[in-house]
Every structure is written in C-alpha cells, then in structure tokens.
Amino acid sequence: MNEVNKDKDMIRLLLVDDEKGYLDVLSNRLSRRLIIPTKAYSGTNAIQILRKQDFDVVILDLKMEDMDGIEVLKVIKRMVPDLPVILLTGHGSQTAAKEGLLAGAFDFLTKPCELVELMDKIREAHEHHRQHSESINLLDVDSSPES
Amino acid sequence: MEISAERSAFYQELSRKIRILILVISFFPFTLTTGILFYRFNLTYTEKIQAHISELVQKHTQNIDTFLSEKLGNIRHLAYQLENNTQPPEQFLKTNLELLETEYPDSFTDISIVNEDGLQIAYEGPFNLKNADYKNSEWFQNAMEKPFYISDVFAGLRGHPHFIIAVKVRLSGKDHILRATINFAGFNSMVENIQIGKTGIAYILNSKGQVQTKVDIRINPSIIASLVDYKNPENRTIIAEKQDPAGNKYLYAISTLKNIDWSVVFRQDVRDAFSDFRKTQMLTLLLLVVGCIVVITVAFTLPRYIVKLISSAETKSEAMNRQVVESGKLASIGELAAGIAHEINNPVAIMVEEAGWIEDLLEDEALKETGNLLEFKRALKQINTQGKRCKEITHKLLSFARKTDSTINDVEVNEAIREMVSLTAQMAKYNNVSIGTKLEENLPFVRISPSELQQVMLNLINNAIDAMEKTGGSLTIETLRSHAEKKHIEILIEDTGPGIPKENLERIFNPFFTTKAVGKGTGLGLSICYGLVQKMGGKIEVSSQVGVGTQFRIFIPFQDDLTENIKSEFKTTIL
Numbered sequence: 001m002n003e004v005n006k007d008k009d010m011i012r013l014l015l016v017d018d019e020k021g022y023l024d025v026l027s028n029r030l031s032r033r034l035i036i037p038t039k040a041y042s043g044t045n046a047i048q049i050l051r052k053q054d055f056d057v058v059i060l061d062l063k064m065e066d067m068d069g070i071e072v073l074k075v076i077k078r079m080v081p082d083l084p085v086i087l088l089t090g091h092g093s094q095t096a097a098k099e100g101l102l103a104g105a106f107d108f109l110t111k112p113c114e115l116v117e118l119m120d121k122i123r124e125a126h127e128h129h130r131q132h133s134e135s136i137n138l139l140d141v142d143s144s145p146e147s
Numbered sequence: 148m149e150i151s152a153e154r155s156a157f158y159q160e161l162s163r164k165i166r167i168l169i170l171v172i173s174f175f176p177f178t179l180t181t182g183i184l185f186y187r188f189n190l191t192y193t194e195k196i197q198a199h200i201s202e203l204v205q206k207h208t209q210n211i212d213t214f215l216s217e218k219l220g221n222i223r224h225l226a227y228q229l230e231n232n233t234q235p236p237e238q239f240l241k242t243n244l245e246l247l248e249t250e251y252p253d254s255f256t257d258i259s260i261v262n263e264d265g266l267q268i269a270y271e272g273p274f275n276l277k278n279a280d281y282k283n284s285e286w287f288q289n290a291m292e293k294p295f296y297i298s299d300v301f302a303g304l305r306g307h308p309h310f311i312i313a314v315k316v317r318l319s320g321k322d323h324i325l326r327a328t329i330n331f332a333g334f335n336s337m338v339e340n341i342q343i344g345k346t347g348i349a350y351i352l353n354s355k356g357q358v359q360t361k362v363d364i365r366i367n368p369s370i371i372a373s374l375v376d377y378k379n380p381e382n383r384t385i386i387a388e389k390q391d392p393a394g395n396k397y398l399y400a401i402s403t404l405k406n407i408d409w410s411v412v413f414r415q416d417v418r419d420a421f422s423d424f425r426k427t428q429m430l431t432l433l434l435l436v437v438g439c440i441v442v443i444t445v446a447f448t449l450p451r452y453i454v455k456l457i458s459s460a461e462t463k464s465e466a467m468n469r470q471v472v473e474s475g476k477l478a479s480i481g482e483l484a485a486g487i488a489h490e491i492n493n494p495v496a497i498m499v500e501e502a503g504w505i506e507d508l509l510e511d512e513a514l515k516e517t518g519n520l521l522e523f524k525r526a527l528k529q530i531n532t533q534g535k536r537c538k539e540i541t542h543k544l545l546s547f548a549r550k551t552d553s554t555i556n557d558v559e560v561n562e563a564i565r566e567m568v569s570l571t572a573q574m575a576k577y578n579n580v581s582i583g584t585k586l587e588e589n590l591p592f593v594r595i596s597p598s599e600l601q602q603v604m605l606n607l608i609n610n611a612i613d614a615m616e617k618t619g620g621s622l623t624i625e626t627l628r629s630h631a632e633k634k635h636i637e638i639l640i641e642d643t644g645p646g647i648p649k650e651n652l653e654r655i656f657n658p659f660f661t662t663k664a665v666g667k668g669t670g671l672g673l674s675i676c677y678g679l680v681q682k683m684g685g686k687i688e689v690s691s692q693v694g695v696g697t698q699f700r701i702f703i704p705f706q707d708d709l710t711e712n713i714k715s716e717f718k719t720t721i722l
Contacts, residue, residue: 029503
C-alpha cells in the first residue's frame, strides 16, 4: 500500500486549463488523492512551466483562449516527445479526439469526467512514461560509460 | 395529394393565361397572314380577270371596226364606180350586189340609189322597195350632210331591225345616195360570239344609249344611261362594276368603235366572272375555320396538360423542399449544438467536480458527525448524476454537428443489424421484448458510415423497446431489396407497441419533439436518425396504428457495381 502511495506521490502532473474554477477544484481533489499537480492557467503558461520543470503526465484542455489545445500539444511534443499528454475537453466531438490522438496525445477524455477514470488514465500514462523512460535509460546505460 | 383552394385558383389563372397567350400568338399571325395572302390573291385575280375580259372585248371591237371599215370601203368604191357608170342603174346594182355577195357572203342584204329628194330610184335586193320615199328618214337627212354615213339600227320601212351604209355620189350633176343595207343577222352574230363564262353577253349601244344588236335579256335603262357616259378618247376598254336594282352585280367592259359612235358593251355576272375566285375564297375560309378549331382545341387542352405537369412538379418539389427544410433545420441546430455543447460542458464539469470536492471533504472526521450526512451524500450524488445527464444531452446534440465518425465504408447491412440486435438483446430481455429478424441474404453492400447506421438502428431499437416497456411485445427487423424504390435496400423495424397518434406522427422527426416524460428523452433521437439516413442518400418513413404498433421503413440506396466489385475482390482473396 505504501509502495503504491509512494508511487503516486512521485507522479509529477501538469494541469492545463484556462477555466480557473475547474482547474482549482480538480487540483484540490487530486491533491487529496496524493497527486499534487502544477497548475497552468493558459497554454503559454503551461509551456513556460514546462521549460523549467520536468513532468510525468500532462492533462491538457483542448479549447483555450490564448492558444488552441492542439497547438499546445504540438509544442509539448516537440519539447518533450516522450511526455504523455491526456486531453480533457468539453468539446466532446470525435473529430477533435481523433485530431488530438493524431497529434500525439496519450488519451482523450471528455468533461465532465469521473475522477476515478481520470486518475486511472493518469496512472496508466505515468506507467507508460516510466517504462518508456526506463527503456531509454537502459539504452543510456549501454551507451554512456560513466553510468 | 390534396391541392388547396388557393393553389387551384392559381392553376386556373395560369391555365387561363396560357390559353389567352396561345390564342393571341396563334391567331394574330395566322389571321394576318391569311388576310394578306387573301388580299393579294384577290387583287391579282381581279386584275387578271379584268385584263382577260378587256382583251377579249378589245379584240372583238377591232373585228367589228374592221368589218365596218371594209363594208364602208366596198360601198365607197362602188360609189366611185357608179359615178363613171354607163350601165342602167338597176343593172349596175344587180351586177355589183351579186359580186359583193360572192365576195362577202351574208354581208349585204340589198343596195339602192336614192335621189336628192329621198326617192329610191333604183333598188336591188329581196324586198320590193323601189320608189320608196326616204325624204323624212333620219338617215337620209344625215347622209345628205356628209360624204358617207353609217346609220344606227332601225326598223324602217321593211319593219325589222337593220342598219345602212350611205355614200353620197354625184349623178347627172345632182347629189344621190348609194345606200347598202348590212345583213343584220351576220353583224349580230359577230357581237353574239363574244361569250365568256355562263352569263357573259355582249351588245352594242349607240350614242343615245339604244341597243343596236339583238339581246335576249332586258337591260336596265339606268345602267345603260351610265354606260353611255363613258367617254373613251384613247379607244381603250373600260371596266366597270354595276349593280342593278335587283341587287345583281355585273362586270361591264365598254369599248368604243372608231368608225361610228357606237360602244361594244360586254356584261358578265360578277359571281360568274369570279367563280374560280369564289371557290378559292371558300377554301381559304375553310382552312381558316379548320385552323381556328385546331388553335382553340390546342388552347384548351395544352394549358390543362402544362398545368398538370407543373402541378405534379410542384408537388414533388414541395415534398423535396420539406425534406430540405427538415435537414436544414437539423444542420443549423447541429451547428448551434456544437457551440452550446462545449460551453455547457465546462461549467457542468466544474459543478460536478465541486460536488465531488464536497464529497471528498465530507470524509473529514468533523463533518462525519453531522446528522444529515446521508442527505448530503445523496444530494451530491444527484448533482453528479445530473451532471452526467447534461453531458449525455450535449453529446447527443453534438451528433448534429456531424462530427461523429462518418468514415464511409462498404457496409453489409445485415451484419450491422445483427450487431445492434446482440447489443440491445440484454435490454430487450429485461423489458420483456423479443427481437426477431428476417434478413434477406445476399443483399448488396451499401456505401455509408457504419457507425451512423448503428446509431440509427440503436435509436430505433431503443425507442421500440421503450415503447413496449410496460407491456412487453415483439420487435421485428426485416431487410430486403426494396420493391418500392429501385436500387434501394429497405430496413423494416416493426414493434407491437401502443402506436403513435396521428397528430404526433407528423412531428415525430422534429428536433426536441418527445412524448417521453420530462428528463427521460431529449427528443433528438429520431431527428438524428432522419438526418443520418438522409446523409446516406436514403429516406426514412413511419407508419403507425394506435393499439397495433409502429413501423419504421428505412431506404438506403446501393450501387450494383459496388456489390460486384466487392464480390470479385472477395473471390480474389479466397483464390
């Protein structure tokens, strides 16, 4: 149990949404479940934060006022290609979902969404990210003599 | 289809307008052309007839003139001979009359010599007129004044019409007259021979308007008087049309003789002269009447036919318009819905999360003491449930925006139906509804979006199950090659539910129309179906009978070649 919690503690999550009310309450609820997210209130804000910090998972709104979610996603994918991005949007059309997934999103969820479902997805993404970086690390081990 | 009174009045008006138009544009050129042609023909024909008559009369007039000149010449020559004659006058006359008769048979009746006192001193001819006294005769007085003279026709002493040529001669120092009577019958026949048509007659008038030849008919004196007035210095034939008091119209040709102040008159009944023309006139009239009948028939039948065509075209286009309006409604609602869905989902998401947050906080120990904890939890759960309901509604609205998966594929309808039936089987069982299928094998493939077909089927099946929720019943799904629509697959979805009342049936595809209890249905399902089926190029129809059940019929078009292609592809893969 502790192990799991420890794992959860370790998830570095970036929450991006220009809807402050939603971002705050979601952040509160996730924090209560030991996933303490960093909040970004706009697309540009998110990119700025990403420049300074590393994250395991990003949750990204598709429709934001300053930057379109898909654009943000593309920038993120250029900056950190391995970082899993879960799209969470009120615009629940399947074309939007498709577009997002094509742009490299890890998954697609529509608002309002069950917290449990969201957390499952976060964990799934984190796990995926972890495995992926491990394999990369293994490669790093092979290639770098100092490790 | 029932046509409204307003529409029917419009058609009548249209029909009337077309009729008038046909009549005007047909009759105007038709009558104008006929009129002009007829007028031209009339003119030419009249000219031709008049020229013909005029030429004929002219020719005969010349003949008569020649005859008279010749006879006058004969007598003048004889007079010259007489002046130098040594024979006794009787002998001279006898010899010369015989000579003249051999030379010009039937020309002269007799010849005689009259002295200056008017006594006929010598006579040769068939009558016993020796010593006849002409002192008071008009001709004698006229003859004594001129070197030669041709008399008018008169009865004279012999008692029947004749005329004479008189030439003054000088015998034994005194004036005498050599007088010859022209054979009247011979002369008359010259005139009588001028015959044209059935009613053409000719006669000669002297300057006083007295008829100089034998005429079988009575000629109206007023006409004769008017004919005498025609002065004709150039010796041309004059043509005139006169009407007698009885109303008969005659065509007259008048030509004047050179040798004597006589006129040759030719008269013909106008009807006779223009009989051929009349025939043509009648034929033209007949053609005109036939043409008019044809035009009128067309004017009355064609508009009816055109209006019928227009009416049926309008009925069709109206039906199409209704569909277009229906789909237009759906499209605009779809666009609106897409916008609204996003705007609503965000606040709803916040509400739901906030409720969730409260739920989280309720777990804190201090709050657990609250007596209303259960009630709090129930309320929060309700907020959560209603939030999900909002999401459902917005998702359905989004279907209008047609941003659902609309990838077109070759779909086997039966397969899609089987899938949907198995998907809904559990729910049907729960509601005591049995689903039966009757699927025609080897149906052609249709090129549509499979998920859209699934959506349509799911909506209809769900509706049917909902309708039979209380009573249970059976749902039959049937597929077949449509007989009603060529190259269409027909899907029949039939339930044994309570049926739909007529007033609702018309509105059933309207967006937001629902008979379900508030909160149970969005009223979008069937209108989404309508839009989707239309997008497939097909149509959806509904028929229902209260207490018996409802039947939906979906028609989806297919292409023959499509099926063939897929079959051949399939074969190749197997091989």
